Amino acid sequence: MKSKPLSRTLLTSAALLTLGAAPVHAATINWTDWTSVSAAASQVFGILTVGSSTVNVTYSGAYNTVQTSGGTNYWNPDAPYLSTTVENAPPASDIITLGQGGSKTITFSQAVVDPLIALVSWNGNTVDFGVPIEILSYGTGYWGYGTPILNNSGTGFYGNGEVHGVIKLPGTFTSITFNDTSEWWHGFTVGVIGLGSSNGVPEPASLALLGMGLAGLAGLRRRKA
Known part of the structure; x- marks a missing residue:
């Protein structure tokens, strides 16, 4: 032998x-600070501050409303967003809300590891990210309670009731594309724990x-x- x-x-x-x-x-999760919108281009811009690095984040696709400074804090209460992975809920009131189904893309200016998407009121929505996801947490949030039901391929979920929670996309990404259905009002934001390495060195x-x-x-x- x-x-x-x-x-x-x-x-x-x-x-x-x-x-x-x-x-x-x-x-401690670094959540996106959404800073500005381009209505003509259907884009929302933000930044992620991870240690001494700044990552530019761009959302492209149809949206309903955007809060970049002030407004209702839909992340309250924070319990649905906390888990053994996530120590802190999204801060303040920054959020992108969706009101039209279709394809949406989130782009990062540099690679990020295990990006997180926090959800508000994904009621009756079917969403697919095209890659495996993990449901980290869910519970009673601003609009009530719902359960995310993972699809057979593990790449998305159906929102059974008012889903508030956090999902993770395991791996290293420079962009995320998802398709959702058209329930009128559901919101999200994006966070990360760390940044990817360009050369694979630990x-x-x-x-x-x-x-x-x-x-x-x-x-x-x-x-x-």
């Missing part, structure tokens, strides 16, 4: 040690955790010698 290369064994063991040692905590925090795992293995080997 062939033995595994030592380097691969060490890396695998280090990863297991790292995962075992790291508790699961909800992350972020410094990940490298540090891997180093800690390897150091721990080295210590165990010395004690056994």
